[in-house]
Amino acid sequence: MTSSLHATPSASSTLAVEARHLVKRYGDLEVLRDVSLEVPEGSVTSIIGASGSGKSTLLRCLNLLERPNLGELAIADEAIRFDRNPQGDVVGLDRRQLQRLRAKVSMVFQQFNLWPHFTVLGNVTEAPMRVKGLSRRRANALAEHYLERVGMADKRDSYPAYLSGGQQQRVAIARALAMEPRLLLFDEPTSALDPERVSEVLSVIRGLADEGRTMVLVTHEMAFARDVSDQVVFLDRGVVGVAGTPQDVFEDSEHERCRHFVAPAVC
């Protein structure tokens, strides 16, 4: 952690994510306007909010699939400060640091994004072998372990296209776990699933929360978010509307749009 983050040493040692004053624009559209976020190690944070509030963009900034235009990020011991050079390009990141960071932060996508040309086992072993340089034997052992963990070990030789959405998403979770990441990101992991498949994925995620893994979720499953989260962040038009415990956000919030948004889940 560098001094540029102005973080107190005691806080920085226990934070998995420390985002300060993130700004993200697409042309004239400001999707994130000065968003700060802290995620302690071993905690679960849910980001909720209406469509277009910037919650997916914020999540994607945490593994830099989106580059913030301004702000500072410290994630898994990688500190990055985003700024603009005189030509107006976003600076503050080199390729090696980007790959280092991404090897420590795994993402589970809304549309699963499994690689269709690899089997289930191949999907899970690929990143550990190519990115972390594990031998095939070690990667296989790791993959078997995590496929067992998500209940997909018997499908190891199937191709993704032959699995249901819920099964594909569980494989995608095993793929993320096999990197043994410091931080797990979930981008609306159940939004593309048939309703009867949602619970099998949520129960896997709940199990990971119970293990004390550090996770950030973007979700529309309000009851689930309220249940598993240590921290809930209500994002509203690119700024943090309310952040706090599930109790703070779902029950005690004075923020009108937040109260309106969570109302269906509260009653």
Added chain:
Amino acid sequence: MNTVSQEGLLDWAGPILQGALTTLEIAVLAYAIGLVLGLIGASARLSPWAPLRGLATAYSTAVRAVPELLLIILLYYAGSQALTALIHAMGLPGQVAINGFVTAVGVLAFVQGAYMTEVLRGAILAIPKGQLEAADAFGFSTWARFHRIVIPAMLPNALPGMSNLWLILIKDTALISVIGFSELFFTIQQAAASTRAHFLFYAAAGAIYLLMTLTSTALFARLERYVRRGQPAQEEA
């Protein structure tokens, strides 16, 4: 001893098979090099760096616009003259004639590369974005992303076009006969002229080309089944 007029198909079988083999060698080599050129060309066409994009666009546009026969003749003569001039400039005496085989492979590969660039570019653009994003999110290097994800993911889209290019290439090798290099077509022309059994030899040539293309069509079909192994059968249109 046979007189010239009594020569038949059997007398020419050896040279014709040799010519057919040469044709295959030219085609396979030109295809392999063309594939590499196409991968480079497609990557350049999709590069964020404008000068590289421009260069690749110029290559694929210009080469596809000029008749291959003209390119073969141009490279053969211009190439010979340029090399001769180069050698004279270095103070060495002599004339350089470019080897016919090298010309054949070089020109056909250069042309294949241009068409391949467009086939592969389209196939890469058709890869669902999420698969590439997943590779990015896991921290794949550019090379790992390219050969582990991009190539296998684009192959199902690219193979029908690639198979087409291979068939066209086999037939285009016949153009090489204009520079007097004895591949299949040139040998057949000689045999036909020598025996005056024109129909027999040109029909034999047709049969040999047909055999080559049918065999390779079957191979491409198997290859396509392999690269589509992860896709349920009903997705094949």
